Amino acid sequence: SQQGEEDPQALSIQEGENATMNCSYKTSINNLQWYRQNSGRGLVHLILIRSNEREKHSGRLRVTLDTSKKSSSLLITASRAADTASYFCATKGAQKLVFGQGTRLTINP
Amino acid sequence: GAVVSQHPSWVICKSGTSVKIECRSLDFQATTMFWYRQFPKQSLMLMATSNEGSKATYEQGVEKDKFLINHASLTLSTLTVTSAHPEDSSFYICSARGQGADTIYFGEGSWLTVV
Numbered sequence: 360s361q362q363g364e365e366d367p368q369a370l371s372i373q374e375g376e377n378a379t380m381n382c383s384y385k386t387s388i389n390n391l392q393w394y395r396q397n398s399g400r401g402l403v404h405l406i407l408i409r410s411n412e413r414e415k416h417s418g419r420l421r422v423t424l425d426t427s428k429k430s431s432s433l434l435i436t437a438s439r440a441a442d443t444a445s446y447f448c449a450t451k452g453a454q455k456l457v458f459g460q461g462t463r464l465t466i467n468p
Numbered sequence: 469g470a471v472v473s474q475h476p477s478w479v480i481c482k483s484g485t486s487v488k489i490e491c492r493s494l495d496f497q498a499t500t501m502f503w504y505r506q507f508p509k510q511s512l513m514l515m516a517t518s519n520e521g522s523k524a525t526y527e528q529g530v531e532k533d534k535f536l537i538n539h540a541s542l543t544l545s546t547l548t549v550t551s552a553h554p555e556d557s558s559f560y561i562c563s564a565r566g567q568g569a570d571t572i573y574f575g576e577g578s579w580l581t582v583v
Contacts, residue, residue, distance in 0.1 A: 370521070382561055389572055400578040402512075409570075447511065449572075455502060456563070456572055458512045 362461050371465040380434045380462040384450030389451050393433050396445045438466045470496045472564050474575030481582055483551055487546045489578045491562030497542035498564035506559045518545055552582040
């Protein structure tokens with residue numbers, strides 16, 4: 360069964376706006392990772408946040424982690440058309456990554 | 469980031485034949501590789517985890533005799549779909565992780581169509 364659940368399942372915004380996606384998980388984790396997938400392509404690693412971290416930045420990306428609520432959020436600021444993709448959170452326990460259902464993000468020009 | 473190469477990108481095969489997909493880590497030694505399957509507009513389903521030199525660990529519901537996984541070296545893992553059927557048509561993605569590393573890198577995926 361899937362560990363993570365992303366919310367919303369689909370998000371459509373105008374270029375330049377910020378996009379926020381949320382992820383909830385069920386069990387204890389070592390870290391949580393966010394990935395992007397363009398249609399029909401492989402996954403691109405975006406950012407990793409460890410269980411003892413609360414916030415992390417990478418360029419236009421900001422990730423937060425709340426282990427007490429078992430949730431994480433991914434914020435993309437100043438969105439661009441090229442950000443259109445599916446975004447997945449993945450939680451890592453002992454060894455393997457378990458993915459959520461993903462959020463399909465569409466940036467409208 | 470590290471590079472994981474997957475080949476072929478797409479393959480069409482006849483029902484009943486076998487097809488092999490390769491996953492290579494190009495610039496790091498992958499002690500662990502993972503194989504996923506993804507249906508259209510759905511998430512990734514982990515099929516199996518393989519550690520170099522040992523047998524793969526399959527997820528529940530995945531037929532090990534149908535999906536043969538070999539991880540004979542630190543840079544190469546292969547997935548062989550045996551006696552393929554149309555329902556095996558899917559997008560297969562591999563990923564790899566180095567020794568002690570947290571980040572897992574993905575290949576570009578392979579589209580399999582069984583006709």
